[in-house]
Amino acid sequence: SQTIHQWPATLVQPVGSPLSLECTVEGTSNPNLYWYRQAAGRGLQLLFYSVGIGQISSEVPQNLSASRPQDRQFILSSKKLLLSDSGFYLCAFSGSSYEQYFGPGTRLTVT
Amino acid sequence: DQQVKQNSPSLSVQEGRISILNCDYTNSMFDYFLWYKKYPAEGPTFLISISSIKDKNEDGRFTVFLNKSAKHLSLHIVPSQPGDSAVYFCAAFFRSGGSNYKLTFGKGTLLTVNP
Numbered sequence: 001s002q003t004i005h006q007w008p009a010t011l012v013q014p015v016g017s018p019l020s021l022e023c024t025v026e027g028t029s030n031p032n033l034y035w036y037r038q039a040a041g042r043g044l045q046l047l048f049y050s051v052g053i054g055q056i057s058s059e060v061p062q063n064l065s066a067s068r069p070q071d072r073q074f075i076l077s078s079k080k081l082l083l084s085d086s087g088f089y090l091c092a093f094s095g096s097s098y099e100q101y102f103g104p105g106t107r108l109t110v111t
Numbered sequence: 112d113q114q115v116k117q118n119s120p121s122l123s124v125q126e127g128r129i130s131i132l133n134c135d136y137t138n139s140m141f142d143y144f145l146w147y148k149k150y151p152a153e154g155p156t157f158l159i160s161i162s163s164i165k166d167k168n169e170d171g172r173f174t175v176f177l178n179k180s181a182k183h184l185s186l187h188i189v190p191s192q193p194g195d196s197a198v199y200f201c202a203a204f205f206r207s208g209g210s211n212y213k214l215t216f217g218k219g220t221l222l223t224v225n226p
Contacts, residue, residue: 043218090154098143098204098212102154
């Protein structure tokens with residue numbers, strides 16, 4: 001069966017520190033991968049998506065970047081975190097259909 | 112420009128009654144519409160979807176209705192149960208070419224089902 005993993009589950013980081021969030025998918029090949037952010041009290045904002053290894057599309061200009069070093073691995077990074085980067089980060093994947101399946105999320109608090 | 116709108120941030124219903132969650136959209140190119148359910152501190156889970164060529168899709172207690180002329184869809188939950196209390200997101204999709212399936216989400220509606 002298809003599963004998606006994200007870690008860490010929670011993270012508290014000081015302003016200016018780097019960030020690396022990892023997402024891996026099992027049970028499927030060549031998935032489309034997505035990073036979303038849910039800010040407090042708001043909807044889901046698509047940050048990045050990838051249709052293949054090394055292929056990253058950015059949806060909004062920001063302090064974050066994404067990479068896909070392997071077929072089923074998606075990484076969200078930042079060199080220097082801002083207070084506004086706090087939020088709930090979600091990784092998702094889709095296969096041949098339009099349905100996306102989400103991971104458990106990472107709660108990031110920038111202090 | 113918000114292409115998918117959920118104008119009710121919250122909804123409260125009694126257990127056993129019907130819950131109706133509404134969603135409006137502006138882009139007539141959307142091919143599919145989906146509903147997701149999200150508990151706090153968890154990822155959204157897929158509930159039900161509907162193709163733009165249909166006007167109704169039913170799965171157990173969940174039914175989604177689509178009115179293309181009004182650019183409106185709704186999710187009906189009958190009967191509502193306390194475990195249905197969650198945030199419900201409406202999402203829409205159109206195939207813009209290639210394999211980049213992108214969903215556009217509404218801001219969500221918090222449903223509270225009271226025992």
